[in-house]
Structure formats: structure tokens, C-alpha cells
Amino acid sequence: MSGAPLVHRLGRLLTRLLLAPGLRDLPGARALYTRFYVLGKTLAEPRERRFLQAQVEPGMVIFDVGANLGFYTLLLADRVGPTGHVHAFEPDPLSCEILKSRAAGRSNIEINQTAVGDHAGTITLYTNRSNRADNRVHPSLGAETAEAVDVPLTTLDEYCIDRNIERIDAVKMDIQGAEVAALEGFRKTIDRLKPRWVLIEFSPEHLRGAGSSPEAFWAILGELGYEPWGFGEGGEAFRIEDTGAFTRRWEGGYTDVWARSRLSPERVL
Numbered sequence: 001m002s003g004a005p006l007v008h009r010l011g012r013l014l015t016r017l018l019l020a021p022g023l024r025d026l027p028g029a030r031a032l033y034t035r036f037y038v039l040g041k042t043l044a045e046p047r048e049r050r051f052l053q054a055q056v057e058p059g060m061v062i063f064d065v066g067a068n069l070g071f072y073t074l075l076l077a078d079r080v081g082p083t084g085h086v087h088a089f090e091p092d093p094l095s096c097e098i099l100k101s102r103a104a105g106r107s108n109i110e111i112n113q114t115a116v117g118d119h120a121g122t123i124t125l126y127t128n129r130s131n132r133a134d135n136r137v138h139p140s141l142g143a144e145t146a147e148a149v150d151v152p153l154t155t156l157d158e159y160c161i162d163r164n165i166e167r168i169d170a171v172k173m174d175i176q177g178a179e180v181a182a183l184e185g186f187r188k189t190i191d192r193l194k195p196r197w198v199l200i201e202f203s204p205e206h207l208r209g210a211g212s213s214p215e216a217f218w219a220i221l222g223e224l225g226y227e228p229w230g231f232g233e234g235g236e237a238f239r240i241e242d243t244g245a246f247t248r249r250w251e252g253g254y255t256d257v258w259a260r261s262r263l264s265p266e267r268v269l
Contacts, residue, residue, distance in 0.1 A: 010040070015130055019094070019146075034069055034098055041071040047235040048256065051199065052076065052172075059083040060169040063156070063195075065116055065182060066090070068133050070099040072172055077109050084108055087159075091115035091125050091151040092135050112159070114152040116175065118184035123153040136176045140209035155185030165189075171198040177206030180216045183224065190224050196261050198226060203254035204247055214247040226259035 018024065018033040042049075052072065056062065056079040067073045067088035076086045088103075088111045090096040096113040103109045115123050115137055128134040129146035139145070159165075168189065173179055179200055183190075198221075204214045221228055228240040237258060240246050 010036075013130075015128075015132055019129075019132065024094070030098060034102070037069050038071060047231060048072070048199075049075065050235055051231075051256075051258070052079065055197070056080060056170065061085045061165075061167045062087070063168060063171045063173075064088040065156070065171065066174040066176070066201075067099055067111070068092075068095050070102050073099065073109060073111075074102060074106075076172070077103070077106055080108060082108060085110065087163075087165075088112065089114060089116050091123075091137075091153075092127060092132065093149065093151070094127075095132055095135075112154075114154050115178070116156055116159075116185065117153050117178060117181040118155060120154050120158055122150050124148050125151045134176060136206070136209070137178050138210045140177075140206075156182065157185055157188045160189045160193075166193070168193045168195045171195050171200075173198060174201040176201075177203060177208070177210035177212065180207065180212040180220055181210065183220050187224065194225070194261060194263055198259040200257050200259055201254055202250060202257045204251050206254065214243075218243040218247075221257075221259050224259075225262050227262055229258040229260055231256060231258070 014033065014036050018029050023029055052075060056076060058079070058081040060080045061084060062076050062080060064073045064076060064086055067090040070088065073086055073088045080086060086109045088099065088109060090099055090111070091114055093113065096111065100111050103111060115125060117123065117137070123137050126136050126139055126141050126148050127146045128136075128141055128144050130144055173182060175182060202217065207214055207217055218228065228243065229237045230240050230246060231237055240257070
């Protein structure tokens with residue numbers, strides 16, 4: 001979207017201002033930040049909203065991994081309705097507190113303040129002073145690091161065992177390069193429950209920063225039985241035939257990949 005860069009610049013400025021230590025706890029600061037965040041997501045990401053509105057149906061069970069303030073958590077909850085369920089994962093204590101407030105009273109949302117990876121324990125989360133949606137579990141932010149805080153870490157396999165989860169229809173995952181580790185810790189459940197699709201962020205830079213690689217990203221999607229699809233400028237989906245060329249196209253940037261299960265005939269946009 002042509003206005004997206006301006007929206008992002010304004011968002012970074014407001015995040016620095018409204019979430020600065022000493023200011024974030026002032027009356028109205030978090031509410032104002034949340035309103036601008038929702039407005040920014042609405043303006044900058046119409047393609048993602050159209051995709052989810054087309055693919056998500058009532059009664060589905062969806063994992064939102066990297067929920068942030070819950071823009072997509074609430075959208076997904078509205079789409080799945082009272083017979084569906086959304087499991088949201090957000091490690092940042094500040095963002096998760098806002099998410100819980102926004103989701104209050106919604107019985108079809110379960111919020112988990114934890115990071116997700118390939119093992120359980122604790123991990124350091126590095127928060128971004130200009131973009132709270134760009135928090136990372138690897139120290140690659142440099143001068144943009146606002147805080148380093150230890151947070152719980154789990155695997156999605158362990159989570160599903162603990163909750164006796166027997167159905168997952170789809171997954172949305174956006175965790176700044178930790179996607180490969182999260183999928184490694186999700187292998188058993190994916191093999192058992194076979195989610196129809198995973199809408200997952202792809203950033204070569206973030207993957208390398210997390211100690212992984214684009215090659216590992218493509219490899220694990222294939223091993224788990226998924227075919228990678230990308231999105232054109234108009235939002236139309238296309239099969240990614242050359243992952244090397246796709247990786248080169250997105251060096252220094254990021255995009256969404258729609259990983260479709262080979263077993264599930266989802267609608268192609």
C-alpha cells in the first residue's frame with residue numbers, strides 16, 4: 001500500500017513517545033498508543049485482512065503466534081465465532097497486558113504470555129524502542145533496543161499436550177526470525193493434527209539474526225508437508241516455484257508466506 005511507509009514512520013515516532021519509560025504509565029498513554037496501533041495496522045495491511053476474511057471460517061481453531069496487541073487475534077476471534085477458538089501467544093509483558101485488556105470478556109480467546117521455540121525454559125526478549133511489533137529473541141536490534149527482559153519459553157508441542165488440544169485448523173506466525181525454531185517445536189503436533197495452512201512472516205535478515213537461515217525456513221515447511229505461496233501486489237496468491245529467487249527478492253525486507261498443506265484444498269485467492 002502506498003501509504004504504508006508513512007504509516008510506519010509515524011508509528012515508530014509515536015511508539016518512542018508514548019511507550020518511553022516514565023511516560024507509558026501516564027493516564028491515557030497506552031490507550032492512545034493502542035488506538036494508533038490499530039489504525040496503523042488497518043491502513044497498512046489490507047491484504048492480510050482480506051486473506052484472513054477469505055480463509056477463516058466459523059468454528060475454526062487457530063493459533064496466533066506473535067499476537068502483539070491482538071489486532072489479528074480479535075479479527076480471528078470474530079471470524080471463528082463462539083464455536084471456534086483462538087490461542088494467542090505474546091511474550092512481551094507490556095504488549096500482553098494490553099492484549100488481555102482488549103480481549104477481556106471474549107471466551108473464545110486464550111492468551112499466553114510466553115515466547116515459542118524449539119525447547120522450554122526462559123529466553124531474553126529484546127524490545128524495540130521504535131516498534132513494539134519488532135521485539136526479538138535475538139540481540140540484533142542494536143541501538144534500537146529498549147529493554148532486555150527474561151520471558152517464559154515453551155514449545156507448541158508441549159502447549160498442545162498440556163491443554164489436550166486435539167484440533168488446529170490454521171496458524172498465523174510472526175515472530176521476527178524465530179519461526180524455524182517455533183516450527184521445530186511444533187513438529188509432532190503438525191504431524192498429528194495437520195493444520196490446513198500457516199500464514200507466516202518471511203524475513204531473510206531476521207532468520208539469520210536468530211541463528212537460522214532462509215534455506216532452513218523453506219526446508220522445514222517442505223518437511224512438514226506444506227507448499228509455499230506468496231502474494232502479488234494485488235493480493236493474488238501464487239505458488240513459489242523458485243525459493244532462491246524469492247529469498248533474493250526479499251533481502252532486507254519481509255513479506256508473508258502462505259504455507260498450504262498438501263492435504264488441504266484451500267481456496268486460492
